[in-house]
Amino acid sequence: MSRGRFGMHGGQYIPETLMNAVIELEEAYTYYKKDADFIRELDVLLNEYAGRPSRLYYAQKMSRHLGGAKIYLKREDLNHTGAHKINNVLGQVLLAKKMGKSRVIAETGAGQHGVATATAAALMDMECEVFMGAEDMERQALNVYKMRLLGARVHGVHSGTATLKDAVSETMREWTNRIHDTHYVLGSVMGPHPFPTIVRDFQAVISREIKAQCLELEGRLPDCVVACVGGGSNAIGAFYHFIDEPQVALIGCEAAGRGIDTLQTAATICTGRLGIFHGMKSYFCQDAYGQIAPVYSISAGLDYPGIGPEHAMLHDSGRATYVAVTDEEAVQAFEYLSRTEGIIPAIESAHAVAYALQQAPQMGKDKIMVINISGRGDKDCAAIARYRGEDIHE
Amino acid sequence: MSKIEQAFANGKAFIPFLTCGDPDLATTEQLVYAMADAGADLIELGIPFSDPTAEGPVIQAANLRALAAGATTDQIFAMVERIRRKTDIPLVFMTYANVVFSYSSKRFMQRMAHCAMDGLILPDVPFEEKADFAPFCAQCGIDLISLIAPTSQSRIERIAGEASGFIYCVSSLGVTGIRSSITTDVSAMVDQVRQATDLPVAIGFGISTPQQAQQMAAKADGVIVGSAIVKMIAQYGQAAVPHVAQYVREMKNAIKRLD
Numbered sequence: 080m081s082r083g084r085f086g087m088h089g090g091q092y093i094p095e096t097l098m099n100a101v102i103e104l105e106e107a108y109t110y111y112k113k114d115a116d117f118i119r120e121l122d123v124l125l126n127e128y129a130g131r132p133s134r135l136y137y138a139q140k141m142s143r144h145l146g147g148a149k150i151y152l153k154r155e156d157l158n159h160t161g162a163h164k165i166n167n168v169l170g171q172v173l174l175a176k177k178m179g180k181s182r183v184i185a186e187t188g189a190g191q192h193g194v195a196t197a198t199a200a201a202l203m204d205m206e207c208e209v210f211m212g213a214e215d216m217e218r219q220a221l222n223v224y225k226m227r228l229l230g231a232r233v234h235g236v237h238s239g240t241a242t243l244k245d246a247v248s249e250t251m252r253e254w255t256n257r258i259h260d261t262h263y264v265l266g267s268v269m270g271p272h273p274f275p276t277i278v279r280d281f282q283a284v285i286s287r288e289i290k291a292q293c294l295e296l297e298g299r300l301p302d303c304v305v306a307c308v309g310g311g312s313n314a315i316g317a318f319y320h321f322i323d324e325p326q327v328a329l330i331g332c333e334a335a336g337r338g339i340d341t342l343q344t345a346a347t348i349c350t351g352r353l354g355i356f357h358g359m360k361s362y363f364c365q366d367a368y369g370q371i372a373p374v375y376s377i378s379a380g381l382d383y384p385g386i387g388p389e390h391a392m393l394h395d396s397g398r399a400t401y402v403a404v405t406d407e408e409a410v411q412a413f414e415y416l417s418r419t420e421g422i423i424p425a426i427e428s429a430h431a432v433a434y435a436l437q438q439a440p441q442m443g444k445d446k447i448m449v450i451n452i453s454g455r456g457d458k459d460c461a462a463i464a465r466y467r468g469e470d471i472h473e
Numbered sequence: 474m475s476k477i478e479q480a481f482a483n484g485k486a487f488i489p490f491l492t493c494g495d496p497d498l499a500t501t502e503q504l505v506y507a508m509a510d511a512g513a514d515l516i517e518l519g520i521p522f523s524d525p526t527a528e529g530p531v532i533q534a535a536n537l538r539a540l541a542a543g544a545t546t547d548q549i550f551a552m553v554e555r556i557r558r559k560t561d562i563p564l565v566f567m568t569y570a571n572v573v574f575s576y577s578s579k580r581f582m583q584r585m586a587h588c589a590m591d592g593l594i595l596p597d598v599p600f601e602e603k604a605d606f607a608p609f610c611a612q613c614g615i616d617l618i619s620l621i622a623p624t625s626q627s628r629i630e631r632i633a634g635e636a637s638g639f640i641y642c643v644s645s646l647g648v649t650g651i652r653s654s655i656t657t658d659v660s661a662m663v664d665q666v667r668q669a670t671d672l673p674v675a676i677g678f679g680i681s682t683p684q685q686a687q688q689m690a691a692k693a694d695g696v697i698v699g700s701a702i703v704k705m706i707a708q709y710g711q712a713a714v715p716h717v718a719q720y721v722r723e724m725k726n727a728i729k730r731l732d
Contacts, residue, residue: 081601081602081604082601090601090602091599091601091602092570092597092598092599092602093597093599094526094527094596094597094599094620094622095596095599095600095620095621095622095624095625095628095632095643096622096623096624096643096646096647097624098599098600098601098622098624098625098628099624099625099626099628100624238530238533238537239523239524239537244524245524248524248526251526252526252527252529252647252648255527255646255647255648256646256647256648257646258624258646352575353574354571354574354575355570355571355574355597355605356524356570356571357524357526358597360605363571365571365575367575368545368546368547368572368575368576369522369546369571369572369573369574369575369576370522370523370540370572371523371524371571
């Protein structure tokens with residue numbers, strides 16, 4: 080009976096009020112993903128508007144300095160709006176438009192998904208409302224301004240921990256309130272079916288390009304693909320076309336926050352257990368009674384107590400490996416990549432860079448590692464400066 | 474006839490909801506006795522959840538207050554055991570999938586049966602996902618209550634066909650909470666449900682005044698009221714018992730006259 084399973088994970092654990100909406104969405108997506116016009120329009124948007132394909136850049140200085148694997152950076156940070164989020168958003172907003180919807184709503188953590196949604200809504204003439212934790216609005220004030228500039232209404236969410244999970248809950252509530260003209264542009268590979276599949280398909284362009292680019296540059300596939308994981312959309316995008324290539328190691332970097340032995344962490348695979356929340360069965364940070372944990376990370380985009388169901392399955396099967404990276408390690412990697420390659424990564428992506436700093440030196444010079452730089456770090460500069468004890472004003 | 478169906482045998486049923494542990498479990502216990510005395514036919518006991526996605530602000534806040542005050546699933550079971558020594562009023566739990574799943578569905582239903590709970594409402598478990606819960610409910614004699622929403626339409630027949638206890642008809646789109654008016658065509662929804670099942674039908678979401686209760690009860694077998702009561706508990710805290718009892722009496726009287 081249940082639909083949209085990844086092993087035992089996934090499903091559609093949502094109020095009855097939303098069931099016909101997700102069924103309608105699945106039907107529309109099943110039709111349009113094979114529709115030649117839809118595919119062509121989306122390709123034009125991705126290429127001409129978002130700037131795809133993104134580069135696979137050989138980080139020569141970093142590779143030489145670390146003295147091990149040859150490191151390539153997949154430059155999703157160079158996309159329009161500065162992150163991988165636009166790939167999914169252009170797909171979903173175009174789909175919503177085809178479905179006859181006139182309004183989109185979205186949650187956002189760091190603000191990147193909110194900005195991307197507001198951008199696509201402006202481009203495609205859709206009304207747009209974004210729900211953002213009040214705490215995150217403070218951490219990412221510039222993105223709040225951008226969303227408003229793009230014509231979106233931004234609602235502060237004060238319930239619970241006032242961060243990403245509460246923003247997701249509030250957007251779901253808003254969707255139950257107004258379904259007929261509204262599409263929920265979910266920002267990660269999470270939530271009820273068909274979202275984990277739709278978002279993964281729209282993000283899979285990342286691994287499709289990495290594969291072709293690596294073959295062209297190196298004549299072979301990489302040995303290892305590394306990406307940060309909150310809900311997991313950039314990671315599943317970077318992994319997807321390598322899942323059936325067992326020689327390619329897939330590494331997801333979770334946010335350990337202040338450490339996985341503390342309560343101030345967001346590392347779901349490392350510290351969570353099986354549960355049901357936000358429409359899906361997957362792993363969640365929770366207490367003994369199933370109360371969802373108030374997670375923490377320096378990165379607003381990884382500050383989420385769950386992980387997408389496909390990642391949960393890849394963890395169960397051992398096909399992908401999930402490691403935890405602390406705030407301190409991520410900040411050091413943020414600074415390292417800025418100084419070494421002149422690329423300021425998003426603090427989220429810096430979690431993946433941190434893994435490379437540890438592991439690349441252990442790998443042979445004949446090995447190839449690809450790091451997905453999922454976003455750019457302009458938005459994080461003020462917060463990192465504060466972390467280092469320097470008070471700057473945007 | 475299950476105990477839940479009996480709750481609909483005293484004319485139109487009045488079904489109050491409260492969140493266990495708000496402000497504390499001792500007050501919850503007293504509220505249950507007072508509501509039973511005041512004419513409640515069935516009581517919905519909410520087990521608090523950190524992230525209640527189907528609730529409006531009033532019940533969300535009650536969930537967080539109860540958790541902050543330290544209420545746990547085990548303490549709530551212990552409270553129900555105490556309640557069962559004094560009243561056999563039909564009782565159902567209302568909570569979220571993860572509270573039951575993380576406890577282990579099997580163990581949860583066994584404890585429910587042990588303390589003579591009658592039913593379970595899980596607003597984030599639609600028909601398609603009930604396999605995690607329904608088999609254990611059936612084994613333990615617990616009615617897993619099905620919800621039907623204004624958007625259910627063609628799904629109604631399937632849902633109602635496999636339902637047990639009563640049918641919870643959601644009056645409006647959106648989340649729980651007090652509404653000044655209910656604009657959905659509730660009659661049409663209830664008619665469709667009646668064609669698919671003989672189970673009693675109760676309407677919830679948005680009902681707070683005796684007039685609204687009368688209007689809704691005229692179309693169904695009972696009404697469910699949550700936010701209006703939870704708001705009173707938020708206002709009066711431990712002193713809420715007589716206020717809530719008075720309110721329940723008024724509401725039951727308002728719908729009684731329809732019989």
